[in-house]
Amino acid sequence: MERVKPRTLSGFMELLPQRQMQFEKMLEILRSTYSRYGFTPLDTPVIESAEVLLAKGGGETEKQIYRFTKGDSDLALRFDLTVPLAKYVAEYYGQLSFPFRRYQIGKVYRGERAQRGRFREFYQADIDVIGDGKLDISNDAEIPAIIYDTFRAMGLERFVIRVNNRRLLNGFYGILGLTEKSGAIMRTVDKLEKIGPDKVRAILVEDEGIEPGSVDEVLGFTSITGSNSEVFAQLERWVGKNELFDQGLEELKTVARYLDSFGVPEENFRVDLTIARGLDYYTGTVYETAMLDHPEIGSICSGGRYDNLAEYYTDKQLPGVGISIGLTRLFYVLEEQGYLNDDVITAPADALILPMTEDLSFAIAFAARLRGGGLRVQVYNEAKKFKAKMNYADKQKIPYVVFIGEDEVKAGQVSVKDMRSGDQKTMDPAEAVELIAGGVQSTARVIREKA
Amino acid sequence: MERVKPRTLSGFMELLPQRQMQFEKMLEILRSTYSRYGFTPLDTPVIESAEVLLAKGGGETEKQIYRFTKGDSDLALRFDLTVPLAKYVAEYYGQLSFPFRRYQIGKVYRGERAQRGRFREFYQADIDVIGDGKLDISNDAEIPAIIYDTFRAMGLERFVIRVNNRRLLNGFYGILGLTEKSGAIMRTVDKLEKIGPDKVRAILVEDEGIEPGSVDEVLGFTSITGSNSEVFAQLERWVGKNELFDQGLEELKTVARYLDSFGVPEENFRVDLTIARGLDYYTGTVYETAMLDHPEIGSICSGGRYDNLAEYYTDKQLPGVGISIGLTRLFYVLEEQGYLNDDVITAPADALILPMTEDLSFAIAFAARLRGGGLRVQVYNEAKKFKAKMNYADKQKIPYVVFIGEDEVKAGQVSVKDMRSGDQKTMDPAEAVELIAGGVQSTARVIREKA
Numbered sequence: 001m002e003r004v005k006p007r008t009l010s011g012f013m014e015l016l017p018q019r020q021m022q023f024e025k026m027l028e029i030l031r032s033t034y035s036r037y038g039f040t041p042l043d044t045p046v047i048e049s050a051e052v053l054l055a056k057g058g059g060e061t062e063k064q065i066y067r068f069t070k071g072d073s074d075l076a077l078r079f080d081l082t083v084p085l086a087k088y089v090a091e092y093y094g095q096l097s098f099p100f101r102r103y104q105i106g107k108v109y110r111g112e113r114a115q116r117g118r119f120r121e122f123y124q125a126d127i128d129v130i131g132d133g134k135l136d137i138s139n140d141a142e143i144p145a146i147i148y149d150t151f152r153a154m155g156l157e158r159f160v161i162r163v164n165n166r167r168l169l170n171g172f173y174g175i176l177g178l179t180e181k182s183g184a185i186m187r188t189v190d191k192l193e194k195i196g197p198d199k200v201r202a203i204l205v206e207d208e209g210i211e212p213g214s215v216d217e218v219l220g221f222t223s224i225t226g227s228n229s230e231v232f233a234q235l236e237r238w239v240g241k242n243e244l245f246d247q248g249l250e251e252l253k254t255v256a257r258y259l260d261s262f263g264v265p266e267e268n269f270r271v272d273l274t275i276a277r278g279l280d281y282y283t284g285t286v287y288e289t290a291m292l293d294h295p296e297i298g299s300i301c302s303g304g305r306y307d308n309l310a311e312y313y314t315d316k317q318l319p320g321v322g323i324s325i326g327l328t329r330l331f332y333v334l335e336e337q338g339y340l341n342d343d344v345i346t347a348p349a350d351a352l353i354l355p356m357t358e359d360l361s362f363a364i365a366f367a368a369r370l371r372g373g374g375l376r377v378q379v380y381n382e383a384k385k386f387k388a389k390m391n392y393a394d395k396q397k398i399p400y401v402v403f404i405g406e407d408e409v410k411a412g413q414v415s416v417k418d419m420r421s422g423d424q425k426t427m428d429p430a431e432a433v434e435l436i437a438g439g440v441q442s443t444a445r446v447i448r449e450k451a
Numbered sequence: 452m453e454r455v456k457p458r459t460l461s462g463f464m465e466l467l468p469q470r471q472m473q474f475e476k477m478l479e480i481l482r483s484t485y486s487r488y489g490f491t492p493l494d495t496p497v498i499e500s501a502e503v504l505l506a507k508g509g510g511e512t513e514k515q516i517y518r519f520t521k522g523d524s525d526l527a528l529r530f531d532l533t534v535p536l537a538k539y540v541a542e543y544y545g546q547l548s549f550p551f552r553r554y555q556i557g558k559v560y561r562g563e564r565a566q567r568g569r570f571r572e573f574y575q576a577d578i579d580v581i582g583d584g585k586l587d588i589s590n591d592a593e594i595p596a597i598i599y600d601t602f603r604a605m606g607l608e609r610f611v612i613r614v615n616n617r618r619l620l621n622g623f624y625g626i627l628g629l630t631e632k633s634g635a636i637m638r639t640v641d642k643l644e645k646i647g648p649d650k651v652r653a654i655l656v657e658d659e660g661i662e663p664g665s666v667d668e669v670l671g672f673t674s675i676t677g678s679n680s681e682v683f684a685q686l687e688r689w690v691g692k693n694e695l696f697d698q699g700l701e702e703l704k705t706v707a708r709y710l711d712s713f714g715v716p717e718e719n720f721r722v723d724l725t726i727a728r729g730l731d732y733y734t735g736t737v738y739e740t741a742m743l744d745h746p747e748i749g750s751i752c753s754g755g756r757y758d759n760l761a762e763y764y765t766d767k768q769l770p771g772v773g774i775s776i777g778l779t780r781l782f783y784v785l786e787e788q789g790y791l792n793d794d795v796i797t798a799p800a801d802a803l804i805l806p807m808t809e810d811l812s813f814a815i816a817f818a819a820r821l822r823g824g825g826l827r828v829q830v831y832n833e834a835k836k837f838k839a840k841m842n843y844a845d846k847q848k849i850p851y852v853v854f855i856g857e858d859e860v861k862a863g864q865v866s867v868k869d870m871r872s873g874d875q876k877t878m879d880p881a882e883a884v885e886l887i888a889g890g891v892q893s894t895a896r897v898i899r900e901k902a
Contacts, residue, residue: 004506006541006764009524011497014539016546017553024492036822038800038829041475045572046497046558047517056454068519070562073460090457096466097847099833101799107497112519123495131833138811138832200527261812263819313457346550347885349489360589361712368714372488378489382550382590383584444606445484447861 004038006116011112011120013328015393016082017396018346023331025344025446026154030125030325033150034103037142039127041156042102044084046109050076052087064110077109081126081324081404090313099134099139105327117336119328129323130309135319137251140285140305141258143323147266147289147301150325155445156339158292159300161264162272166253166282166304167236169273171245172221175238176210176214184208186276189222193274197223198257222274228256231271231276246286255285293449297333302327332445341448347398349378352442363404366414366429373433375440393419400436462563462571464779469797474782476554476795477605481576481776485554488593492780494551494686495535497560501527503538506763515561528560530791532577532775533760538738540581543766547688550590551584556778563784568787571781579773581760584769588702591594591736591756592709594774598740601776606792606896610751611745612715613723616703617755617859619686620721620724622696623672627665635659638726640673644725648674678885682722718807718856725814734758738774744900748784752776771778785898792899798849800829801891805840808858814855817865817880824884826891844870 008014015023031041045384050067053076066077078084081104089100105125112118129139144161151159166186173182186204197219204215235249252271259269277286284305291297303323310318332342341355351370355363360381367377378398380389393401403415414432417424417438426433459465466474481898482492503721517528527769529535532555539807540551540740556576563569578597580590593614617637623635637655648670654696655666675685681702702720710720728737735756742748753772761769785791802821811832818828827851844852854866866874866882869890878886 001762004763005539006761007500007503008496008538008542009498009500009526012498014495017491017542020492020494020686023494035827036825038803038827040799041471041472042468042469043474044465045459047460047463047560047572049458052455052458066519066521068517070517087457089458091459092467097843101829102596109498134834136832136834142830176749222872258811261810261815263815268565272846276718310457311452312455314454321724350489353487359712360709363712364712374487377488378552379593380550381587383585383587385874392548430474 009320010114013119013122013332014056017348019335019340020339021346021348022344022446025444026327026331027125028173029153029444029446030105030150030327031042031155033146034074034125034127037101037127037146039101039103042085042088042104043106044078044104044134046077046107048074048078048084048087050074051079051166051315053083054212056083058276061110066109066111066113077154078106078110081106081124082128082223082322085113085126085128085309087313089145089318090316091315093189093314094333098130099135100130101127102130104125107156111232116328117332119332122326122328125325125327127310128320130318131318133317133319135321137254137285138258139321140251141255141262143303143321144287144378145262145264147257147323147325148262149267149287151301154200155443155447156449158449159268159289161269161287162275162303163252163255163259164275165248165284166246166273166276166286167284168248168252168337169276171242171248172238174242174244178210178214178218181208181210185210185218189218190276192222201218228266228271231273232256244397245325251284251430258261259291266449277302277304281306285321291333294337300330300333339447339449342443342444343443344396344446344450345399345440345442347396348376350375350395351377351400351436352389352393352398353377353379353404354403355379355381356403358377359409362409366402366404370427370433370436373437375433375436392447402432461565462569464570464573470786470791472797472799473795474790475678476895477778477782480604480897481556481601481778483553484597485576485578488552488578488597490552490554492820493536493539493555494557494598495529495532495555497528497531497541497558498526499535499538500526503536503764504512504529507534507542511594512561512850514789515563517560517562522795529557530561531559532557532575533579535772536577536579536581536765537761537769539765540769541761544765544767549581550586551581553581565718568737568783570783573777573779576776579760581769581771582810584768585773588689588705589709591702592706592713592770593610594754594772595720595738596710596713596877598714598738599713599719600776602752604895606894606898607900609900610719611718612718612740612752613726613739613741614703614706615700615723615726615737616706616712616735617727617737618695618735619699619703620727621700622693623689624669625693625695628769629661629665629667629669632659632661634731636669641668641727645675648870655818658679662869673722674770679722683707693709697878702735705810720866728753728755732757742784745788751781767883775852790898790900792894794894794899795848795897796848796893799827799848800847801826801847802828802851802853802887803844803849804828804830804853804855806832807854808860812855812858813860817853817855818881821884821887824888826884826887850891853883853887853900 064271107121108124170182188200192200198367201215204210205212282304288299289301305321307319309320353363353367367379368375401417413426415426417430453457461765558572559575621633643651652666655661656663667866726739733755737755739750740752756772759768760771804818817828821828859865862878866877869881
């Protein structure tokens, strides 16, 4: 038979079982954290009508989209989870309750140029709160608070959520008489960390034709640092000059105050006047999240406030605030940096049962008992040598092996081997359940930071 | 602004939040049951190289495949989870432990003609055990036992897993001298339930040119019914005439005996000589699962034993046994039949906190306390009238509303309203946590059969 070489397309992540288990733990943490904040799960099709998906016009994204026809239909694969959310909220508006809080964890598709660490199929994990007409500013603080909880639950500690406000920025550019240039300035200032202030200055002066004096003011503004209250104190000097500025500052102060109420320590969130987010989409609060020991990675989680989620589909005013974790890339980076915690039990089972008798009833009943206690159990009944069976457990790091032979069945007992210590003991089933359950308390912390 | 009508493609399931929550519960049950049997999660790309995906040649399926090009690449969306498993096992063979036990729950794509209850994007939930060279027959019994556990956990009781063996069938056709016709006979007999014995007879005699006498023997064979031991007793008369028949019977008996060991009651599994599964793929045990009160729905879960999972990719002999639930269709049918259990809590939160003070700290701290106890909590801080807030809770069936006003903050207490009874009481936070936790014990049984 002629064979086809089995291969996976480049730019598509496919994991070996142990890694997949760690990825799965991250998904579990996301689902449970998001649920505990009262977000409802949402699932939308991967394929949508191209007309619907590209209603906004794709810009840069459009070139990357997987688009094709099937029969008469012009179809496309979703490239983010925000456009499907907009479609969903507009389509089912009358049947939803607002504020509508949803989370969605799903794969999205972008035909990017293949390169290491860039993915064409990747998971996004999004939370958004959508208001009907209005949406309280406290939501802008709760969203990063949830992210704080989520990352902490995963085991990440050395990260900072950087918060800014687009109204504050637009107001400031207004004060300088640069309202027309605000888009260009934001996109350029966004690159500050990457290309440095000199190049930013050059672009703004030479390419954008902004007065050097104004550029100095912009760079002076973005260089304001310090604790959140120090930053706010320095911003006071512009208060009263521009309504948008004042409104933005008020919002940013409120978000900072609430974030404190939500219990996020100041070392994990910071008012940062340099971040703007490239997209036009955002209108108020904006977020980025950096790993403190790896700023070169860029933002691992971003989002912000928008005034109008679904304007391409409906005339309803639907303001919202949301954030998105690029999960596949985050996982890739964590693996690259050696941050994946190998103390997480990645074995497919907590116990492997080796029946040594023809009749499996006793072994199966004991397996059911362990499973009833929430444990993960395999009954291994292959015709293999004893050594091969032990190798199977060993290679997969299954922590306990249970032998059930004629003697055990007669005595109504089981022999349990702790694969880590090598200890083996024959005992009553009840005792064995307790022993195994006590020995497999796996940490949920998928991420382990280096000292 | 010109607007695009928000719409979802036909043949693509998209659920409202309450239904989505029920679907999510089914996913949770699947993940946890499959894990407890020691299956490891697998995730493979939705997009594969068309050459890899269609290595086997698609037959009927090929016409339905979503296939397209991007750049130079000839791509296709997966149409099942078995081909990606075959690719995966062949590609990573050296890094896997065998028997390799994996579960995969994911979307697959088939461009079927749109019609009610037919989906172009649908979830499959698969388990398979793959051996390296050999695989013990006990796995053929464990697979339906897991399905039994899974459906029971969902709340389904009135179902039967029908088990047969392809070797037994092929051996029987051999005894009749019809080995050449075995494929055609199986495909025709598979339709017995749909079209009845007269039409099956007509097809076999007229279209396939089989002797009427032989057809009578085939129909006599498929009409053998009774308890499993009664069926086995009737099959004895052919023993010793054909090696394949004897082997198939032995396997079938072993599977039935083990299924008993695995604790599956005989009312939920049955040896059934009429089922054959259309695909060439299967070589031994085959399964179908019917809902007893809705046989017209057809099989809700099917699978079987195969000799060679990945022959199109590798020369390794990889026998396996597996089963697949067509989850989207199952969910659709359950909804249609009124089987979805509305006692499952489908609210986005267990408690809604209404802060009546400017400072949210107390409310947020109480929310965190509830979440620490595993509860799902929303803090509702929108500037709405009291009635609108209560409507929000009511419409979404959130079972508890917690009021936190000046008085409560001063006294360090909270006022809890049970939305189902209407009772409201002011109490200490600890008491409130206990009350709410005790009141939201939601059933996991997504399916409720009618009396």
